[in-house]
Amino acid sequence: YYHPRRLSMSEIKVDTLTGKTTANDITVTVGASATQSLEKGLGKAWVNMDGTASSNYIRTSHGLASITDSGTGQYILNFSDAFSDADYVATMNGRTGGGTQSIITINRDASPTTLKHYIYVVNPSNPVALKNEAYVMTVIHGDLA
Numbered sequence: 001y002y003h004p005r006r007l008s009m010s011e012i013k014v015d016t017l018t019g020k021t022t023a024n025d026i027t028v029t030v031g032a033s034a035t036q037s038l039e040k041g042l043g044k045a046w047v048n049m050d051g052t053a054s055s056n057y058i059r060t061s062h063g064l065a066s067i068t069d070s071g072t073g074q075y076i077l078n079f080s081d082a083f084s085d086a087d088y089v090a091t092m093n094g095r096t097g098g099g100t101q102s103i104i105t106i107n108r109d110a111s112p113t114t115l116k117h118y119i120y121v122v123n124p125s126n127p128v129a130l131k132n133e134a135y136v137m138t139v140i141h142g143d144l145a
Contacts, residue, residue: 017038026038026039028041040141041141043063043139044063044079044081044083044088044141044144045061045062045063045064045077045079045080045081045139045140046061046063046137046138046139046140047060047062047064047067047077047136047138048060048061049061049067049075049137050135050136051094051132051134051136052133057069057075063080063081064077064080065078065079065080070118072131072132073120073121073122073123073130073131073132074118074121075118075121075136076117076118076119077116077117077118077138077140078115079114079116079140081144081145082114082144083115083142083143083144084114084142084143084145085114085142085143086111086113086114087142088112090112090117090138090140091138091139091141092104092105092136092138093135093136093137094121094133094135094136094137095134095135103122103123103124103127104119104120104122104136104137105120105122106118117138117140119138121136
């Protein structure tokens with residue numbers, strides 16, 4: 001029964017979305033008329049970690065098998081699923097518990113791979129010095145293999 005004064009938002013509950021043409025071919029409207037691939041817009045791996053911890057660095061994560069501590073301010077994110085290539089995009093941020101920003105960058109001595117992403121945490125007041133940071137956050141966008 002439709003009544004013009006009883007308009008409400010709809011809710012769809014599903015366990016799986018599958019594209020009509022191929023499994024990953026799902027497009028969503030992101031503006032008045034713009035569309036985007038749902039799969040391409042999803043972060044495939046992300047982490048919020050404590051770089052000052054002696055173990056159990058991960059506060060929360062998705063798509064990571066583990067983190068390797070490679071020394072002061074140096075971490076390797078080990079993905080649980082391989083990316084199709086190493087040309088993914090990483091967005092990174094970090095800060096101390098007091099709110100001071102740090103510079104989080106890719107490891108200058110190692111190139112990313114389809115299974116690993118290398119992180120350096122740089123002290124902004126001394127850019128050649130690495131430091132452990134209380135909050136290191138990273139999200140990775142790209143295509144999985």
